[in-house]
Amino acid sequence: xxxxxxxxxxxxxxxxxxxxxxxxxxxxxxxxxxxxxxxxxxxxxxxxxxxxxxxxxxxxxxxxxxxxxxxxxxxxxxxxxxxxxxxxxxxxxxxxxxxxxxxxxxxxxxxxxxxxxxxxxxxxxxxxxxxxxxxxxxxxxxxxxxxxxxxxxxxxxxxxxxxxxxxxxxxxxxxxxxxxxxxxxxxxxxxxxxxxxxxxxxxxxxxxxxxxxxxxxxxxxxxxxxxxxxxxxxxxxxxxxxxxxxxxxxxxxxxxxxxxxxxxxxxxxxxxxxxx
Amino acid sequence: xxxxxxxxxxxxxxxxxxxxxxxxxxxxxxxxxxxxxxxxxxxxxxxxxxxxxxxxxxxxxxxxxxxxxxxxxxxxxxxxxxxxxxxxxxxxxxxxxxxxxxxxxxxxxxxxxxxxxxxxxxxxxxxxxxxxxxxxxxxxxxxxxxxxxxxxxxxxxxxxxxxxxxxxxxxxxxxxxxxxxxxxxxxxxxxxxxxxxxxxxxxxxxxxxxxxxxxxxxxxxxxxxxxxxxxxxxxxxxxxxxxxxxxxxxxxxxxxxxxxxxxxxxxxxxxxxxxxxxxxxxxxxxxxxx
Numbered sequence: 001x002x003x004x005x006x007x008x009x010x011x012x013x014x015x016x017x018x019x020x021x022x023x024x025x026x027x028x029x030x031x032x033x034x035x036x037x038x039x040x041x042x043x044x045x046x047x048x049x050x051x052x053x054x055x056x057x058x059x060x061x062x063x064x065x066x067x068x069x070x071x072x073x074x075x076x077x078x079x080x081x082x083x084x085x086x087x088x089x090x091x092x093x094x095x096x097x098x099x100x101x102x103x104x105x106x107x108x109x110x111x112x113x114x115x116x117x118x119x120x121x122x123x124x125x126x127x128x129x130x131x132x133x134x135x136x137x138x139x140x141x142x143x144x145x146x147x148x149x150x151x152x153x154x155x156x157x158x159x160x161x162x163x164x165x166x167x168x169x170x171x172x173x174x175x176x177x178x179x180x181x182x183x184x185x186x187x188x189x190x191x192x193x194x195x196x197x198x199x200x201x202x203x204x205x206x207x208x209x210x211x212x213x214x215x216x217x218x219x220x221x222x223x224x225x226x227x228x229x230x231x232x233x234x235x236x237x238x239x240x241x242x243x244x245x246x247x248x249x250x251x252x253x254x255x256x257x258x259x260x261x262x263x264x265x266x267x268x269x270x271x272x273x274x275x276x
Numbered sequence: 277x278x279x280x281x282x283x284x285x286x287x288x289x290x291x292x293x294x295x296x297x298x299x300x301x302x303x304x305x306x307x308x309x310x311x312x313x314x315x316x317x318x319x320x321x322x323x324x325x326x327x328x329x330x331x332x333x334x335x336x337x338x339x340x341x342x343x344x345x346x347x348x349x350x351x352x353x354x355x356x357x358x359x360x361x362x363x364x365x366x367x368x369x370x371x372x373x374x375x376x377x378x379x380x381x382x383x384x385x386x387x388x389x390x391x392x393x394x395x396x397x398x399x400x401x402x403x404x405x406x407x408x409x410x411x412x413x414x415x416x417x418x419x420x421x422x423x424x425x426x427x428x429x430x431x432x433x434x435x436x437x438x439x440x441x442x443x444x445x446x447x448x449x450x451x452x453x454x455x456x457x458x459x460x461x462x463x464x465x466x467x468x469x470x471x472x473x474x475x476x477x478x479x480x481x482x483x484x485x486x487x488x489x490x491x492x493x494x495x496x497x498x499x500x501x502x503x504x505x506x507x508x509x510x511x512x513x514x515x516x517x518x519x520x521x522x523x524x525x526x527x528x529x530x531x532x533x534x535x536x537x538x539x540x541x542x543x544x545x546x547x548x549x550x551x552x553x554x555x556x557x558x559x560x561x562x563x564x565x566x
Contacts, residue, residue: 006373014374020366024443025383028390030410031398043408046417089296092289100286108294110557115301117553119501121525122546123304125311125539128530130304149300156293210391212504213522217530227504230393234400234508241402248394259389260382267452270445270494275453275487 028252035059035245042241058246066229068250075225077140078215079208082147083201086155089148091197094159099168109160112153120150120213131218138220146218147208154207155200158269162196199265202258206266209255226251305546311539318533331540341541343516344524345548347431351438351520352499356492358439363446363491364484368476370447371454381451388444392504399437400426400509430510430518437505442498446491453487454480493556500549521545 034042036054062068097105127146128137136142166189174188212227219228230251233244259266267275312331316324335341370381387395403409404425412422425433457480465475501522506512512519512527519527525545529538 010373010375013369013372014376017369017372017374017380018376020369021380021383024440025386027395027398027403027440028386030402031394034402045413047410047413089293093293096286096289100283108290112293112297114553114557115297117497117500117549117556118301118305119522119542119545119549120503121501121522122542122549123308124525124542125529125535126304126307129307129535149296152293152297206389210389212392213501216393216504216507217526227391227393230391230397231504231508233397234393241408244397244401248398252390252394255391256386256389259385263381263385263448266388266445267449270449270490275449275456275490 028256031245031248033245034242035249037242037245039240039242042245058242059250062243062246062250066232068229068247071224071226071229072250074140074219074223075209075227078143078147078225079205081140081144082151082208083155083204085144085148086152086204087197087201090152090155090159090200094156094163097156098160098163098166099171109157112156116150116153124217127214128217137218138223140223143215143218143223143225146214147211150211150214151204151207154269155204158200158203159196161268162200163193166192199262200269202262203265203269206255206259206262308539308542308546311535312543314536316535318535324536327536331536332544335537335540335544340516340519340524341521341544344519344521347516347518348500348520348522348548350431351435351502352496354435355439355442355499356495358435359442359446359495360488360491362439362443363450366443366447367450367454368480370451381448384447385444387440388442388448390441392441393508395441396437396505396508399433399440404433426510427514430514434502434505434509434518437509438499438502442495446495449487449491450484453484457483489559493559496552496556500552521548 033049035058036056037048037052038055038057041048041052097108131137131142134142136145170188170192171184174184179188209225210227212231215225215227216231219225230247233240233247313326313328314324315327315330366384370377370384374380401409403411406412406422406424409422409425411425415422423429462475462479465479470478502520503522503526506518506520506523507526510518512523516524521541522545525538525541528534528541
């Protein structure tokens with residue numbers, strides 16, 4: 001009786017969960033499917049879910065009409081570049097706070113977090129004017145610098161929570177065994193710290209890939225990443241749903257796939273270690 | 277000696293990050309404050325007169341500011357409410373024994389990785405469009421008049437779009453937190469006759485408070501400065517119906533080239549964010565230790 005009952009409730013919850021999750025996922029699925037339709041089919045009523053003539057025409061046109069790969073490459077440079085540069089600064093900082101924590105460490109961490117709360121519009125004009133005067137508007141260098149700075153607090157926090165879990169005794173033991181600082185870092189610390197660093201890198205690439213304030217304001221054509229490229233579709237001319245879908249699919253596919261691999265890191269990184 | 281050495285090393289490792297963040301915080305902010313006292317329009321070259329607090333007076337008494345202030349609050353509170361309630365519900369559901377849980381979780385999480393410009397344009401055109409959108413199709417086939425979402429209820433529409441983006445995040449964090457709940461305690465409570473509701477109210481909910489704090493903190497940081505979703509859907513309109521503070525300042529400074537007024541507005545935004553931050557930091561200080 002009770003087994004039968006729990007089976008029934010399992011089926012019920014499964015059905016409910018699949019229904020809701022499909023509804024949540026539906027806009028993405030719909031975009032994906034529409035990208036393979038002709039423009040006429042994309043707005044046909046009744047809409048067809050799967051049964052239409054699949055075509056790759058939209059992808060061909062999107063790539064032909066706009067330099068899609070350049071925008072893609074810009075996104076890669078901005079997100080990966082800023083994340084690597086950020087690591088270079090955040091790893092030593094987090095390391096030092098995790099292993100040489102003083103009374104001030106907690107305050108410094110909180111202060112770093114508070115810089116994240118500075119609204120971008122508060123510094124919009126100075127940054128815009130500085131970029132204009134330095135010739136950094138619409139340049140990848142400028143965006144990499146900005147993206148590094150805005151993600152630095154999250155990177156430092158995230159690395160800090162990882163490093164904090166490395167037992168300090170390991171260091172002492174290796175020192176007792178006569179390891180030099182170089183050996184200590186290379187053979188003892190790097191292997192333990194690497195997973196945390198990789199997770200931080202992954203999460204920050206995702207965040208930078210999707211950042212849509214500075215990338216929209218500071219770029220025009222040359223350095224525009226995918227966020228800005230898609231924004232150019234906001235004023236439609238004629239039939240364009242299928243092409244919008246194709247462009248959107250191209251813009252989000254790589255990061256959704258990366259994202260699925262980073263579920264756990266995401267929780268930990270974005271909750272500042274509060275939830276693991 | 278050795279400790280002095282290592283202390284110096286620790287400081288040297290920490291300082292680049294601290295100095296960079298300090299510069300990033302202080303330099304532009306000081307410039308914003310300076311500009312906010314000037315009569316400075318990019319269209320009018322030449323002298324920028326010092327006009328005291330006039331920019332602030334204009335900005336704060338502009339009806340657009342009052343509108344955008346309340347729009348910002350409605351947007352933040354609305355999305356927080358939807359994602360916290362929906363996220364808790366989803367987290368509890370996904371915590372049940374269900375078939376294909378990993379796949380379900382992947383589907384729920386996906387919208388978080390969609391860039392804001394894509395999700396806003398997809399919702400605007402393919403769902404909310406009053407002629408060709410899916411919602412319009414369902415409305416007409418059921419015999420209703422289709423709703424023109426973005427002109428009839430622009431702010432609500434933006435809340436829907438943004439909630440769709442943030443619901444996955446809230447669900448995932450809360451699910452992770454629920455999964456760390458002590459099952460034996462729950463079972464013991466059940467044996468002692470605690471009902472479903474009281475188990476939720478007195479055991480699950482308190483356990484989730486830390487995770488909820490994290491969700492509120494992170495979401496508020498991002499929601500206070502929503503920009504792209506408004507830019508590509510309504511451009512703040514109709515009128516100021518969907519203008520938030522970020523968008524208002526953007527349009528004043530970069531569309532109307534009023535550097536002085538934009539700076540004054542930017543500073544007001546900073547002050548508002550600081551007030552919110554003080555509350556949040558208190559919350560987080562209690563709930564999250566370094």
